[in-house]
Amino acid sequence: MRGTTRTVAVAAMSAVALLAAGCGSGDSDGDQSSAGGGAEGGEITVYGCNPQNPLVPQNTGETCGGDVLDQVFSKLVHYDADTAAPENDQAESIDTDDNQNFTIKIKQGLKFHDGTEIKAKNFVDAWNYAAYAPNGQYNGYFFEPIEGFGDLQCTGDGDDPCAKAGKPKAEEMTGLQVVDDYTFTIKTTEKVSNLPVRLGYSAFAALPDVFFDDPEAFGNKPVGSGPYKLDAWNKEQSIVLSKNADYTGDWPGKVDKITFKIYQDVDPAYNDVLADNLDIVTSIPASALIDDKYKSDLPDRNAQKETGRIDVLDFAPSSVDPNYDSVEVRKAISMAIDRDTIIQQIFNGTRTPATGWVSPVVDGYKADQCGEACTYDAEKAKSTLEAAGGFPGDKITLSYNADGGHKEWTEATCNSIKQALGVDCVAQGVVDFATFRSQIGDRKMKGMFRAGWQMDYPSIENFLAPLYKTGASSNDGDYSNPEFDDLIDQAAAATDEAEANSLYQQAEALLAEDMASIPMWYGKTTMGWSNNVTGVKITAFGTVDYTQVSVQ
Structure with missing residues (x-):
């Protein structure tokens, strides 16, 4: 959504109207950010933490993994960095006449990082996989509004509700249908007026065919569709991303490499920023908040929103x-x-x-x-x-x-x-x-x-x-x-x-x-950054807007 505005079509109430009164926000500090205009290329390091689960969008519900996946996977909808207003990304259009039956057309020519084209079935297959209870996906709940979700849930009791006797009635939701390579439909059990707004969340990302060959291996090195590719996940140490040269979306990053350095505490990360050994710290330790010490530690290199x-x-x-x-x-x-x-x-x-x-x-x-x-x-x-x-x-x-x-x-x-x-x-x-x-x-x-x-x-x-x-x-x-x-x-x-x-x-x-x-x-959200970077900006979600960060 950082670019040409494109509306998400919703019957009776537009998604943009739903948000207009409340999503844009600032604060008394003027929502500071560093100036943009830095060079393309180079690499940056960012404060990171240990993801709870393997890096699969449908199985990640926390920020340690989510911050990484937001760069690795594009979604049907993208949220504006400043206002969080939704605009189409991979979706060409999202249409409904009744807020219960939705037709989604995706853009042609979009590709996963392995070179395979993103098609309607990649969304439908991913959503059915997430909703199917025996797969144990953390975000499976988000598909509850879709018709047939209940038939994908286990019915047994005790410690193993998905045992043979409690096996789900079906493996696919009746409310999802592939129309053609670039079109699929969603039917919800009841009207869901804000469904298009939800579709920018990572749970609704498309998955490539290779995921279904070995979900466990995929989680260690996911094949995404976003502006960055995952090169390496060094457990307990770092997660390394590189720029996707084949990305054709509207929100590319400027730097060539992003390394999330995993720390056990925010204090050493903050000290590394002070020493220019880490480029961005996404939270400030309590010791540096006292009397606004972080502002004198990092003059013109801090932001709050x-x-x-x-x-x-x-x-x-x-x-x-x-x-x-x-x-x-x-x-x-x-x-x-x-x-x-x-x-x-x-x-x-x-x-x-x-x-x-x-x-x-x-x-x-x-x-x-x-x-x-x-x-x-x-x-x-x-x-x-x-x-x-x-x-x-x-x-x-x-x-x-x-x-x-x-x-x-x-x-x-x-x-x-x-x-x-x-x-x-x-x-x-x-x-x-x-x-x-x-x-x-x-x-x-x-x-x-x-x-x-x-x-x-x-x-x-x-x-x-x-x-x-x-x-x-x-x-x-x-x-x-x-x-x-x-x-x-x-x-x-x-x-x-x-x-x-x-x-x-x-x-x-x-x-x-x-x-x-x-x-x-x-x-x-309060952040600080080193002398090595510029363009650091906090989104409405409290994350870094990596489309704007560049090396000095």
């Missing part, structure tokens, strides 16, 4: 740790957290206290959805906990990944909880993000744990359905409320923007009633 991100504290599912089952206990813990002080002392004001579960940058955001439960009140917190019978466990725990710069704020959060409630609270680090996420996904993580959500696509729905709908892929706390699910479905089917937003807001209000998680703060 409000982005589609929220940080919350999740609770382990009841089956893993029942100590947090009580809604009143959860609310007491939330009221015991002095967000304002933590933001000032640890983040130097680079966060905004969250008053709900939806980021302010998307249309449909409603302030103060969480109410008093997200307002610091030590006395009310303690009396609420006492009325609930006290905390049933020995201590409250808050887990975090130790490679992400979260030690200071999680410890400060625990201190706040401890002082207000009189209950011991311990912040405990897990070695790295991949291990941390695996423990959560395997339902082995007890207590509370940090969770940061960066929007997949610019919609209020993306902050609610994937995180809190029953069985959703990122529903780490196994939250389930049939009324919430029903409101989400009604909102997705609404063709009137105001009606859809109202229904989503009603669903969000239920999260407050149930205290499904604890909203902490909305994100401002």
